[in-house]
Amino acid sequence: MLNAIKKVPAGTFLVPMLISAILYTFWPNLFQVGGLTEHIFGGSGTNGIVGAIVFCSGTGIDLKKIGYALKRQGVLLLVKFAVGVGLSLLYISIFGLPGVFGINALAFTIVICSINPAVYLSLMQQYGTEQDTAVYGITGLFSIAAVPMIVFGISSGGGMDWMPVLSTLIPMAAGIAFGNIDPNFRSLFMPALPGLTMLMGWNLGYGMNLIEAFQAGVAGIIVTIVFYIVSVIFVVIDRNVLGNDGSVGATFMTVAGLSVSTAGILGSIYPEVLGEYVTAAASETLMAVVITSVITPSIVAKLSARENKLT
Template sequence: MIMKFINKIPAGMMVIPLLLGSLINTFFPQITGIGSYTTAIFTNAGAAAVMGAQLFCLGTTLQLRDMPKVLKRGGILLVSKFIIGAAIGIAVGKIFGMNGVFGMTSLAIISAVTNSNGSVYLALMSTYGDESDQASMALLSLNDGPLFTLVALGASGLAQFDPITLLAAVGPILVGMILGNLDKGLADFLAPAGSILIPFVGFTLGSGIDVTNLVKGGPQGIVLGLITVFVGGSFIVFCDRVIGRRPGYAGWAVATTAGNAVAVPAAVALADPSYAPFVSEATVQVAASTVLTAILVPFITGWWAKKYGCPKIPLEGKAEEAKA
């Protein structure tokens, strides 16, 4: 009964735990904050560990010959998301100045639109994509932080990018890939764990979300989230379909705002103090965008995947032909 309900919801195996985790975190955090294994597995404290395990298991299924495909797919998503976020933010800054328009500054726009939520992307690709789609998350981790925001704001000379950060992000995939290429039996054993961990990723992700941020961010935060999903997402999907020759589901999956993006305005202000007066307002708006996009994107991605196809779900027309 529970599984039937979950399967009716787009990406339900991630969305339902995510919503449940966010509600508990917002209204009853003491339930999962009692310590020990409960806190480790049912709060945001366990998000990195669960995702790391999922990436490791995914890595065992990747063959070395798949890497060019991974770099192409991930590169298109990464670059297109950066381009649209930077273009909108810079345009607002050039036309309206640092104060922005309707209470939304270029700092808030670029922070929200250029940063993607890797947890949501990975969970959705585990549901709809293939191994190459999932492995692209390692490349997309580059936009999870202040680096691209600083570049877009013209402060790239101040951004100190540590290569060890990238190595740490791709480490689980690399180790898994090495072991999987050495022993196919190991890959066959670990591959199913990637899907099994999806609800745990969803719950830990939700446990880092405070739904009241939608209210705190005000209408500007909601508009920022809608821009991230529909304006940013449409451009990314266009690039995914035209350049990548892909159905576009991965483009929607990356049309989110990362949880780490909430800290980006403050990080930018440290590099360029002229943005300091706008940090507080930008932070709550980005937080609102994080919540809204995490809720909207799974539904949009699921609808798109069913309508236009994906590796794990046949096109509606073809499915009907197969039944006939």
């Protein structure tokens, strides 16, 4: 069974996520029995699993080889940040919070600023290098509410809560420290990533109601198409500027399951401004998560296969 799962692009994440999402859609309380069962299978342990992955992947960052990551992922992530924040602010200034075509500014911002680090990790385990895999923790910053918080902090004239960013960076920094003090820690923790990826896929799926996702309808599909159009720039930069095969750039064409919760988080921070848009934004984001999680791994696989044929 595992060998069959591995044949699917990002299968170690995607397959358990889709199975658990189907279960959650029809039996949302199946694992809500408390204790270990709920934490392992019921979605309650997601943050702990993500934290463990950030730490383990951090041990794989070799500071002697950090130039590779800074040259490739660093450049792409800076562009992602600039494009996400810039386009979101432009969208708000032109269309206002209600947005256009049923895509409110909250939904647009969350989707356009997101990267699914779980899909990234699973794909890099198949097609990338150890250093590509180790950068997981940094890509994770685009799955939480940090960047959308910056957007709405700027647009509203309010401040920025840096705690979500710090909560991601601290375990990653600890992992980097352990991995560079003694490389044996790297060989101890890095092999745990595939198993943790499967658990994370399951936990993220067990919180996705597929019926609600498809109820987002046309608006959810449109915002996903816009997301893909914008994200082509990362493949172009990866191939034509950085001189790679474009596979890492293509992994940025994903929307994180964790980003679905961003609508509620921002709605609680700005209830009078964003409260009425939370439900629609969450549904449209969830639609984008499902679509990109299925389509993008195939794009990455084709880019990687094309490069292998050329070489």
